[in-house]
Amino acid sequence: xxxxxVIPIAPRTKKNHQDIIRTANGRRMVLPSKQYRQYERxxxxxVPSVAEPIAHAVNVRAVYYxxxxxxxxxxxxxxxxxxLLVTSGLLADDNSRIIAATDGSRVMYxxxxxxxxVTITDFCGEEGSG
Numbered sequence: 001x002x003x004x005x006v007i008p009i010a011p012r013t014k015k016n017h018q019d020i021i022r023t024a025n026g027r028r029m030v031l032p033s034k035q036y037r038q039y040e041r042x043x044x045x046x047v048p049s050v051a052e053p054i055a056h057a058v059n060v061r062a063v064y065y066x067x068x069x070x071x072x073x074x075x076x077x078x079x080x081x082x083x084l085l086v087t088s089g090l091l092a093d094d095n096s097r098i099i100a101a102t103d104g105s106r107v108m109y110x111x112x113x114x115x116x117x118v119t120i121t122d123f124c125g126e127e128g129s130g
Contacts, residue, residue: 001054001058001120001121001122002119002120002121003048003050003090003118003119003120003121004117004118004119004120005046005047005048005118006046006115006116006117006118007043007046007047007115007116007118008046008113008115009039009042009043009046009114009115009116010066010067010114010115011064011065011066011072011077011080011081011114011115011116012035012036012039012080013036013072013073013076013077013079013080014036014076014079014080014083036080040080040084040087043084043116044084044087044088047084047085047088047090048090049088049089049090050089050090053089053090053091053092054090054091054092054098054120055091055092055093055098056098056122056123057097057098057100057122057123057125058091058098058099058100058101058120058121058122058123059100059101059102059103059104059120059121059122059123060078060081060082060085060099060101060102060105060118060119060120061102061103061104061105061118061119061120061121062077062078062081062102062105062116062117062118062119063104063105063106063107063108063116063117064077064105064106064107064108064116065108065109065110065113065114065115065116065117066107066108066109066110066114067109067110067111067112067114068109068111069109072107074105074106074107077107077116078102078105081116081118082094082099090120100123100125101123101125104119
């Protein structure tokens with residue numbers, strides 16, 4: 001199995017795009033920012049539909065092309081992408097039994113065409129190693 005697609009939007013992280021709000025009872029709550037929620041709505045349009053969510057071990061390779069040379073934490077980019085893949089229904093969950101690897105992922109710079117190139121393939125690693 002191989003699924004490839006491009007999200008032609010500058011990658012965003014949830015961690016760096018958060019709002020802190022106060023609830024009616026005065027408690028503070030951290031939510032994704034308006035900018036991140038818009039990114040998620042827009043990005044969902046580019047994730048392919050499947051009849052059944054993928055529920056077996058896969059490698060999710062993501063090449064993130066950012067429009068800035070600032071340092072970015074790839075782990076935070078992965079978190080946002082993986083949550084998006086679950087929200088879209090492409091993946092059943094983002095736990096380590098389903099997203100078994102992110103081999104080949106990296107962050108690159110492309111000021112003119114920021115995007116995320118995603119390739120999902122069956123994971124063929126050794127069981128129980130590591």
